[in-house]
Amino acid sequence: MTPRTLIRRATAALAVLSALIVGAPAAAAPLQPVAAASVAAPVPLTGPQLAASWTAPLSTRDRYVVDANGDRFKLKSGNWAGAQGTWQGSGDVGDVANHQARQMSHNLPLGLDRKPIAGILADFHALGLNSIRLPFANAVIHDTTVVPDSAVAANPQLKGKTPLQVLDAVVGALTADGFAVILNNHTTSYRFCCGLDGNERWNSGQSTQQWIDDWVFLVKRYQADKRVVGADLRNEVRRDTWNDPNWGWGNDHDLYKAMEEAGNKILQADPDMLVIMEGINWQGIPTDLTPHGRPTLTPVATLSHTLIRSDKLVYAAHFYGYTGPNHTGATGTGETHDPRYEEFTPAQLAQVVDDQALFVTRSGQHFTAPVWISEFGAAGRGEPDARERAWFTNFTDILVRNDTDFAIWPLVGWTDANGTPQDNWAMVNYSANGTRLGVMDAGDWRATDWNKLVGAPGRTGRIAPATRWNMLNLDYADYNVSATMLAKPDWSPGNRKANCPDTQRLVGLGRSDSRGLCTDAGQPAKASGPWTVVTDERYVTGGDWASGYDKRQCPDRTFAVGYSVSGSAVSALLCAPAAASLPTTNRVLWFDKGDNRPATGGSTASDWAPGYYKGQCADNEYVAGVAFTWKWNHGGVPDALLCRPLA
Numbered sequence: 001m002t003p004r005t006l007i008r009r010a011t012a013a014l015a016v017l018s019a020l021i022v023g024a025p026a027a028a029a030p031l032q033p034v035a036a037a038s039v040a041a042p043v044p045l046t047g048p049q050l051a052a053s054w055t056a057p058l059s060t061r062d063r064y065v066v067d068a069n070g071d072r073f074k075l076k077s078g079n080w081a082g083a084q085g086t087w088q089g090s091g092d093v094g095d096v097a098n099h100q101a102r103q104m105s106h107n108l109p110l111g112l113d114r115k116p117i118a119g120i121l122a123d124f125h126a127l128g129l130n131s132i133r134l135p136f137a138n139a140v141i142h143d144t145t146v147v148p149d150s151a152v153a154a155n156p157q158l159k160g161k162t163p164l165q166v167l168d169a170v171v172g173a174l175t176a177d178g179f180a181v182i183l184n185n186h187t188t189s190y191r192f193c194c195g196l197d198g199n200e201r202w203n204s205g206q207s208t209q210q211w212i213d214d215w216v217f218l219v220k221r222y223q224a225d226k227r228v229v230g231a232d233l234r235n236e237v238r239r240d241t242w243n244d245p246n247w248g249w250g251n252d253h254d255l256y257k258a259m260e261e262a263g264n265k266i267l268q269a270d271p272d273m274l275v276i277m278e279g280i281n282w283q284g285i286p287t288d289l290t291p292h293g294r295p296t297l298t299p300v301a302t303l304s305h306t307l308i309r310s311d312k313l314v315y316a317a318h319f320y321g322y323t324g325p326n327h328t329g330a331t332g333t334g335e336t337h338d339p340r341y342e343e344f345t346p347a348q349l350a351q352v353v354d355d356q357a358l359f360v361t362r363s364g365q366h367f368t369a370p371v372w373i374s375e376f377g378a379a380g381r382g383e384p385d386a387r388e389r390a391w392f393t394n395f396t397d398i399l400v401r402n403d404t405d406f407a408i409w410p411l412v413g414w415t416d417a418n419g420t421p422q423d424n425w426a427m428v429n430y431s432a433n434g435t436r437l438g439v440m441d442a443g444d445w446r447a448t449d450w451n452k453l454v455g456a457p458g459r460t461g462r463i464a465p466a467t468r469w470n471m472l473n474l475d476y477a478d479y480n481v482s483a484t485m486l487a488k489p490d491w492s493p494g495n496r497k498a499n500c501p502d503t504q505r506l507v508g509l510g511r512s513d514s515r516g517l518c519t520d521a522g523q524p525a526k527a528s529g530p531w532t533v534v535t536d537e538r539y540v541t542g543g544d545w546a547s548g549y550d551k552r553q554c555p556d557r558t559f560a561v562g563y564s565v566s567g568s569a570v571s572a573l574l575c576a577p578a579a580a581s582l583p584t585t586n587r588v589l590w591f592d593k594g595d596n597r598p599a600t601g602g603s604t605a606s607d608w609a610p611g612y613y614k615g616q617c618a619d620n621e622y623v624a625g626v627a628f629t630w631k632w633n634h635g636g637v638p639d640a641l642l643c644r645p646l647a
Contacts, residue, residue, distance in 0.1 A: 031346045034397040042128025042454045050178030056226035057272035059311040062466035063361035065370050070462050075372050077131040077407035082110035084135040085190030100192045101423035103414050106151035107163045107190050109170050110412040113153045115434040117173045123428045126440050128454035132179050133407045135186035140164050141214050175227035184232035200240040202258055212262045219270045230274035231266050233259050238282035245280050247299035250476030260305055267309050276314045286328045288336050293326040296356040302610045304367035306470035308483045310501045317357035318375040321391035342391035350398050365606040366471045377409040379424040380446040396449045403458035469603035472498035472516035491533050492564035495571040499562035506560040506623045508616030509638045510609030514565045517608050521619035522646045525579035534573040545586050546627035546640050553625035560623040569636025570628045583645045591615030592639040617643035
């Protein structure tokens with residue numbers, strides 16, 4: 001994320017000023033602020049102390065990130081920027097004046113020219129961090145140029161290396177010092193963000209396949225280092241000149257589809273990685289006369305992701321006070337009259353942050369996952385901005401109250417010859433000789449709120465495993481999230497097919513949209529035998545449970561884990577063998593005239609097939625069959641499920 005002036009400049013290229021004014025929402029009841037004055041600065045951990053406090057790799061349970069022992073690992077992170085590039089896109093790239101905040105990173109994490117890595121990491125410890133978000137450009141992977149000696153003047157051991165080799169050294173130093181590292185694909189080229197910079201989408205300036213290949217390359221490169229814990233797939237996806245990114249349209253601008261594909265390829269390469277997905281940062285043309293806004297994670301409510309490892313998904317979102325739910329952050333030319341986040345009351349801000357992101361942490365839904373606020377920040381020194389200061393306090397209060405994982409932007413900046421920060425958002429600034437001026441030093445107003453945030457009480461210790469529900473989406477193409485079936489030939493040629501993750505089974509179907517729901521509630525153990533593809537009624541035993549309807553029924557002692565469709569019509573069921581006998585008592589669940597879902601559990605507070613009737617067995621049942629008909633213009637879509645008890 002760039003400082004405000006750069007956002008204004010980039011966004012202005014997209015918009016014209018309009019005369020329509022949209023007022024801020026009505027005031028809501030005030031929230032009680034979180035007490036901050038009594039929170040002391042964090043006690044720095046040494047590298048060995050931090051390393052001993054958690055065990056890699058990381059995964060998820062319900063809304064929490066946990067370590068290998070199942071203990072909560074709250075991401076208390078910062079963004080060590082620089083490897084994504086700092087050139088602003090015009091003028092001589094070799095002129096420092098053309099770089100963000102007059103800071104030329106040479107496409108390396110900032111500060112390596114000014115302070116030894118060990119000293120930088122000591123300052124990260126002093127901030128109370130346990131994890132680092134490490135932005136990079138795809139260009140780093142392909143750049144064979146040796147970095148200038150001046151770029152690593154304080155770290156001469158890095159002389160003669162390429163940007164990727166320097167990144168290797170930085171990653172290794174961080175993980176050796178106990179930090180968890182999350183790689184963030186920030187840009188394609190080395191051009192600094194934002195607006196129309198050629199880095200708007202994951203496939204701006206490169207193909208989707210190249211983007212995925214680069215991710216697989218990096219994941220394999222660091223696979224042996226288990227403290228490299230996550231892949232943050234793409235930063236702030238937004239509109240380019242002509243097209244919006246979308247969520248679920250199935251085309252080459254579909255962020256939902258691209259992230260699903262990349263996430264599963266990463267997990268096939270390294271099953272230990274967290275896969276972190278941001279929502280859409282911006283759609284539309286920002287004028288008062290045209291639709292526009294920041295969808296962020298709101299589309300997840302009706303179209304969430306399911307990965308081949310259902311315990312590896314984390315969602316992420318960004319918030320800055322000068323932007324808003326429908327405001328780009330521009331000022332003057334190109335500015336709309338939508339409210340900024342800093343203009344909301346504390347209660348309004350809490351509501352909009354929940355609506356755009358934190359709702360995802362609600363337990364027991366198809367979208368339930370941890371949410372990481374992977375960017376937020378404010379200017380801590382220089383000319384004061386009262387609204388920004390109030391927003392930072394209110395926003396960090398929200399993070400504290402919700403026990404939310406976070407990453408401040410940015411960590412490292414420079415001070416000029418007068419000792420003034422060149423990027424006053426940076427948490428630590430270094431002079432040319434490495435002298436530090438940071439939030440832990442006098443004069444930075446953010447210290448109180450930062451200490452409140454880092455030192456806030458929250459959930460700790462062992463997190464019990466939680467039941468999961470995950471959706472299947474056959475809107476446009478196959479949706480195969482079974483590692484077992486991905487290794488096998490196409491089991492229903494010519495049809496669209498969906499498979500649950502190997503740890504789950506099918507529990508529900510949508511009537512006309514080909515959506516499905518999986519769960520691991522009371523999951524029966526699977527036997528090692530072959531899985532059965534059911535394309536006819538040969539396994540219908542124990543009586544006709546849906547007279548006059550076509551049926552697909554799993555053999556006894558198996559349960560449904562997938563299905564295929566032609567159009568929206570049922571083609572086949574995929575059935576996995578159970579390790580032990582399963583009851584065969586029938587309960588027929590009809591949903592041809594309306595939703596038929598259990599009253600409790602089972603993702604009942606969320607809609608996984610919006611606009612269509614849904615049938616869903618209870619959490620303590622398994623799907624043994626599906627009935628459909630071509631009569632009465634039903635079109636072969638699912639009309640009933642055969643539900644049987646697990647015990």
